[in-house]
Amino acid sequence: MTDELNTPSIEVEVNSDNKCDLCEGSKCCNYITQEIDTPRSMDEFDTLLWQLAHKNNQAYKDEDGWFLLVYTKCQFLQDDGRCGIYETRPQMCRDYTNDYCEYDAPAEEGFELFFDGYDSLLKYCQKRFKRWDTRFTAE
Ligand code: SF4
Numbered sequence: 001m002t003d004e005l006n007t008p009s010i011e012v013e014v015n016s017d018n019k020c021d022l023c024e025g026s027k028c029c030n031y032i033t034q035e036i037d038t039p040r041s042m043d044e045f046d047t048l049l050w051q052l053a054h055k056n057n058q059a060y061k062d063e064d065g066w067f068l069l070v071y072t073k074c075q076f077l078q079d080d081g082r083c084g085i086y087e088t089r090p091q092m093c094r095d096y097t098n099d100y101c102e103y104d105a106p107a108e109e110g111f112e113l114f115f116d117g118y119d120s121l122l123k124y125c126q127k128r129f130k131r132w133d134t135r136f137t138a139e
């Protein structure tokens, strides 16, 4: 295979040693997750809806429970994709493995439920609770 300049392109075998170097933008350094109590009532979903009304917030449920997903770039992520505090980075970063990560597939693929923002959660609430749209006016 050749690229646009008609020079041979080199296939790089991706492995756990070079994967992070190849990962554009260091995907896993651009968000945080926070486990939340499983929402059950309309009030609890209303609170989650308020959280997703804020930009860059998403939510998901996977085999470990419910999580708030906040897209916010780590202040220590350097322009070259490396960690600016590598030697003293938090334990959460040390524990994260690149064996199978966002480089390999979007995290959403492993979610049982995924709400990419306010609108998708609202639709879910309207489907789950028949009284959702009248919850503020019903007696
Ligand atoms: S662990 Fe995965 S997502 Fe994070 S920088 Fe490495 S390859 Fe990218």
Ligand code: SF4
Residues within 6 Å of the ligand: 028, 029, 030, 074, 075, 076, 077, 078, 082, 083, 084, 085, 086, 089, 090, 093
């Ligand atoms: S501290 Fe370093 S490894 Fe951890 S999220 Fe920030 S840039 Fe990434």
